[in-house]
Amino acid sequence: xxxxxxxxxxxxxxxxxxxxxxxxxTGSVASAVLSGAQVGLWQxxxxxxxxxxxxxxxxxxxxxxxxxxxxxxxxALFRPAGFPAKRLLPYVAAQLAGAVLAxxxxxxxxxxxLRRFExxxxxxxxxxxxELSAMxxxxxxxxxxxxxxxxxxxxxxxxxxxALVEGFGTAVLVLVIFALxxxxxxxxxxxxxxxxxxxxxxxxxxxxxAPLTQAGWNPARDFGPRLVAxxxxxxxxxxxxxxxxxxxxxxxxxxxxxxxGLVWQLVGERYTANGTP
Numbered sequence: 001x002x003x004x005x006x007x008x009x010x011x012x013x014x015x016x017x018x019x020x021x022x023x024x025x026t027g028s029v030a031s032a033v034l035s036g037a038q039v040g041l042w043q044x045x046x047x048x049x050x051x052x053x054x055x056x057x058x059x060x061x062x063x064x065x066x067x068x069x070x071x072x073x074x075x076a077l078f079r080p081a082g083f084p085a086k087r088l089l090p091y092v093a094a095q096l097a098g099a100v101l102a103x104x105x106x107x108x109x110x111x112x113x114l115r116r117f118e119x120x121x122x123x124x125x126x127x128x129x130x131e132l133s134a135m136x137x138x139x140x141x142x143x144x145x146x147x148x149x150x151x152x153x154x155x156x157x158x159x160x161x162x163a164l165v166e167g168f169g170t171a172v173l174v175l176v177i178f179a180l181x182x183x184x185x186x187x188x189x190x191x192x193x194x195x196x197x198x199x200x201x202x203x204x205x206x207x208x209x210a211p212l213t214q215a216g217w218n219p220a221r222d223f224g225p226r227l228v229a230x231x232x233x234x235x236x237x238x239x240x241x242x243x244x245x246x247x248x249x250x251x252x253x254x255x256x257x258x259x260x261g262l263v264w265q266l267v268g269e270r271y272t273a274n275g276t277p
Contacts, residue, residue, distance in 0.1 A: 005063060007087065011094040013062025017055045018098030019105075021067050022221050024051025026106045029214075030136045033145060034113040042207050049203025056195035065195070068218040069095055070257030074174045078261045092220070099224025103137050107228055110136070126235040131242065134234045138226030139214035139249055140242065141165075146211050149242075159245045162213045166252030169205045170217045171260035176201045178264035185268065213248070222249035 005013070028047035032038035038047065056065040064083070066072040069092045075083040107114070114133060118125060123133050131144040140149075141162035147153040157165075179185055180194045189197060206215040216222045226246060229238040240246050 004082070004084075007090060010063040010087070011090055013059040013064075014066060014091050014094035015098040015101075017059025017063065017065050017067045018095040018220055018224075019102045020058060021052055021055035021218075022099045022102035022224060023105055024048065024054065025221060026103060026137060026225050027051075027109075030106055030110045030113070033133075033136055034110055034117045041210055042203075045203040045206035045210065048206055049199040049201075051199070052202045053195045053199030056198060060195065063091075066091060067095060067098075067220075068253075068257075069220055070170050070218065070253040071174060071177060073254060074178070074257045074261035077258050078178070078265050095220040096224050099220040100227055101224075103225030103228035106136065106225070107232060125233045126237055128237070128242075130234060130237050134229050134237050135214065136225075137229035137234075138238055138241070138246065139216045139222050141213040141245060141248065143211050143214050154242060157212055159243055159248055162245060162248040163252040165209055165213045166216055166248055167256030167259070169209050169215060170253035170256035171263070172205060173198075173201055173217050174257040174260035175264050175268075176260075178261050179268055182264070182268060216249045217253055219250040219253050222246075 004010070025048045028038060028044045028051070031047075032044050038044045052067075055067055059065045059067065064075075066075065066083075072083070072088055072091045072095070076085045076088045114136065117123070118130075118133050121132060123130050125133065129149045131140045131149045134140070135144050141157040141159075142153055144153070147156060177198055180188050180197055182188070188194075202217065205217065209215045223246070226238050226241075238246075
């Protein structure tokens with residue numbers, strides 16, 4: 001097992017990598033919502049996926065490229081030799097810092113388009129219905145761009161259902177990450193391709209589940225930009241959100257991620273070629 005990077009180096013990697021991940025991801029949403037430049041859900045999902053891939057390539061040598069509190073928690077629980085629990089909170093803090101900075105960058109770069117969108121669509125920032133513009137930053141259920149923001153739309157997906165979707169998607173993502181990084185999995189692709197397949201997994205999951213919850217899978221990705229939206233005037237629409245639902249994007253992934261890691265430990269680690277009992 002390679003030696004752990006110094007903590008300062010690792011935190012710099014997590015902040016930088018999460019910044020890029022959230023910048024590419026929220027940037028793709030902003031581009032789609034505010035200008036229509038991304039045509040269709042798959043284009044947004046593909047940009048997200050390639051953004052994840054690039055962020056991992058940039059930061060893997062610095063920190064291991066967790067870039068997600070749910071991944072860090074899963075690693076601390078099931079792979080403590082490579083990621084001791086004492087690093088968990090510093091990693092999460094660095095990830096959140098990177099996500100906040102990315103949200104602020106998107107706000108600065110897309111500010112004129114955001115104001116034009118609100119004026120053209122009669123969106124009053126911070127008022128009910130302003131999820132249509134706030135979704136550039138945080139996430140909402142069901143997807144406001146598809147279903148709208150009225151009571152009938154909100155009735156389609158309850159907070160509990162949304163948390164289940166977020167937990168399930170994160171479980172699948174962490175399961176794949178564990179499989180792609182397991183030394184016992186002799187059929188995995190080469191390590192230089194691992195970032196691509198992780199990014200592709202994110203893209204596939206977004207294409208399937210974004211209509212339901214916008215497909216976060218990452219507490220830092222949602223909460224960092226959501227804090228930016230709160231400070232820029234969306235107020236309670238950002239935090240706590242409609243039906244108080246911002247917790248969905250924190251609790252769901254933090255439960256689902258370790259469950260995905262557990263499935264790999266119980267099945268993959270036991271029955272892959274080098275791990276057969």
